Amino acid sequence: MIGTIATATAAVLAAPAAGLLGYRQAKRAVLARRLRITSPNGIDESGFVRIGGIDQWVSIRGEDLANPVILEIHGGPGASNLIYAHRTREWERHFTVVRWDMRGAGRTFLNGGPEGQGEFNLDRLHRDALEMTDHVRARLGVAKLLLVANSLGTVLGLRLARNHPERYSAYVGTDQNVIGGGRDRFAYHALVERLRAAGKRKELAAVTALGADSSAWTTHQWGEYHKVVTTTDPLTFDTMKTVVIRSLWFSPLLTLREVRGYFKAMNWSEQLGPQAMGVDEYAEGTEFRIPFFVFQGDQDVITPVEPAKRFFDQVSAPVKEFALLEGCSHFASFRRPQAFLDLLLTKVRPALDAAPAGRA
Known part of the structure; x- marks a missing residue:
């Protein structure tokens, strides 16, 4: 998806450089003040932790350590x-939020460079996630974490939730991927029909040449597909510009070097995309022993509602609920962070309170 982000970035950064940098500095100062945590039982710490043989970055933030702990599994890949963080500041009043830069992403990638990422595949990330989970449980003294996974991170999130109910209190997927070993082709065919209806012959020819079996795509083809699906949908492309790129550019937590590193990490990590296309979620299992939630953008063309709902309907779980975030494409939880928080508080929190995680 790196090509998509680069295209959106060019649109956002069309202003003169000097003026843009000055505005960025002022905006970041305002957002830095918003991020301050001063509550007596709060936490705001970050740094590198040795996970899977390499140093990996983790941030832990929240206003009350008595709140449930969220472990986010980010997408991308990378x-x-x-x-x-500044868009989801309100979440930290109700949850302690753990954000982890997986190998191949963010500061973890910048710290070690490509040669320092070691083994890079879904199985390695799964083992890393379990190590990070146990680190956070020990650090905060909690028995279980609430898994919140988005986009490609939901592939890893489902495996964690399915196989390790002793570590997690519930699963929340958003921008939920459901990969059926290359057999679920709903998103592909929906894109073909959308391009045909819009008369976009060049893009239609490129997508048709890829073929519908995503499990057979190369890394380059995977990236090209996502570039087309994102840039040809107005809401998705607007979200890339106004939510993703603006968040990246104005984040008070990232230096300009780290902004550049963000792109490098995604570019290097794209190799994970085709690997994930071989996963078959139905074969891996639809039985979950923890509460199971999917909150999906109602207009998501990258991970459409229909495959996510079809999988959800087959899930067996102690509690489960499916909800739509209106007016949202991909990145729904970050486009409408308050609406997503409302779902966490009204749907997920009662399930956690009914079976409290307790202290480790």
Whole structure:
């Protein structure tokens, strides 16, 4: 998806450089003040933790350590969620939010460079996630974490929730991927029909040449597909510009070097995309022993509602609920962070309170 972000960035950064940098500095100062945590039982700490044999960045923020703890599993691949901290500030009043730059992402990637990322595949990330989970549980003294996964991170999130109910109190997926080993082709065919209806012959020819079996795509083809699906949908492209790129550019937590590093990390990590296309969620299992939630953008063309709902309907879980975030494409939780928080408080929090995680 790096090509998509680069295209959106060019549109946002069309202003003269000097004026843009001055505005960026002023905006970042305002957002930095918003991010301050001063409550007596709050936490705001970040740094590198040795996970899976390499140093990986983790941020832990919240206003009350008595609140449930969220472990975010970011997507991309290689797209750190740290850039959204100022957009999701309100979440930290109700939850302690743990944001982890997985190998291949953000500060973890910048710290070690490509040669320092080591083994890079879904199985390695799964083992990393379990190590990070246990680190956070020990650090905060809690028995279980609330898993919140978005976009490609939901592939890893489902595995964690399915296989390790002893570590997690519930699963929340948003921008939920449901990959059926290359057999679920709803998103592909929907894109073909949309391009045909819009008369976009060049893009239609490029997508048709890829073929519908995503499990057979190369890394380059995977990236090209996502570039087309994102740039040809007005709401998705607007979200890229106004939510993703603006969050990245104005984040008070990232230096200009780290902004550049964000793109490098995503570019390097794109190799994970085709690997994930071979996953078959139905074969891996639809039984979950923890509460299961999916909150999806109602206009998402990258991970459409229909495949996510079809999988959800087959899930067996102690509690489960599916909800739509209106007027949202992909990145729904970050486009409408308050609406997403409302769902966490009204749907998820009662399930946590009914079976409290307790202290470790």
